[in-house]
Amino acid sequence: MTAPQRVQRTADEPDHDALRLWLRLFTCSTMIAQHVGSALKREFGSSLPRFDLLSQLDRAPGGLRMGELSERTLTTGGNVTWLVRALEAEGFVSRRVVDSDRRAAVVRLTPAGRRHFAAMARAHERWISTLFSVLSAAERKELHTLLGTAKQAFRPSRVPE
Numbered sequence: 001m002t003a004p005q006r007v008q009r010t011a012d013e014p015d016h017d018a019l020r021l022w023l024r025l026f027t028c029s030t031m032i033a034q035h036v037g038s039a040l041k042r043e044f045g046s047s048l049p050r051f052d053l054l055s056q057l058d059r060a061p062g063g064l065r066m067g068e069l070s071e072r073t074l075t076t077g078g079n080v081t082w083l084v085r086a087l088e089a090e091g092f093v094s095r096r097v098v099d100s101d102r103r104a105a106v107v108r109l110t111p112a113g114r115r116h117f118a119a120m121a122r123a124h125e126r127w128i129s130t131l132f133s134v135l136s137a138a139e140r141k142e143l144h145t146l147l148g149t150a151k152q153a154f155r156p157s158r159v160p161e
Contacts, residue, residue, distance in 0.1 A: 006037075015102070022114065024149065028124070031050060031124075032131060035127065035131065036048060036051075036124065036127055036128070038057065039123070040120065040123075040124075041128050043123055044116075044119075044120055044123070046120065049073065049075060050083055050086075050087065051120055052073045052094065053069060053073055053080065053083050053087070054113065054117040054120070055117065055118070055121070056069060056072045056073060056094075057069075057093065057107060057108065057109045057113070057117075058109060058114070058117050058121070061107070061108075062106075063096075063106040063107055063108035064105055064106065064107055065098070065104050065105065065107075066080055066081065066084065066104070066105055066107065067104075069084070069107060082105055087113070091110055091112050091113070092109065092112060092113030092116055092117075093108065093109060093110060093113050094107070094108050094110050095107050095108055096108070105123060135156050
């Protein structure tokens with residue numbers, strides 16, 4: 001019995017190009033996250049998940065339930081609970097039990113948390129701007145548009161099983 005022959009794929013095949021694109025996006029995303037995570041740690045003693053959680057709360061002045069924070073930050077409920085406890089201990093967030101549902105808690109930024117996040121957000125924007133300064137404004141706009149198109153294909157109703 002002979003061994004099965006391996007099918008040689010060429011770089012011109014659509015599947016191969018899609019795989020190369022995914023690897024490039026994944027690598028870029030990972031490198032950016034590492035760069036920003038290191039800068040947050042160095043300048044603020046913080047992390048990207050903490051920044052993301054504070055960012056979500058900044059966008060919701062009325063606060064968010066713990067479950068909503070978990071969904072919006074794409075992290076587990078346990079991780080959100082741990083982050084909220086740490087940020088609460090530092091005075092950056094407050095947690096209040098919902099009167100109509102004693103099992104639920106709404107988390108809000110405190111005034112100190114708003115100031116802290118504002119400083120982090122300014123630095124974050126500078127870092128991201130610097131990282132993408134290798135692209136022209138037109139290239140950034142085109143890349144944003146292309147990624148937006150790709151993002152639409154990732155909606156739950158469109159993703160093949």
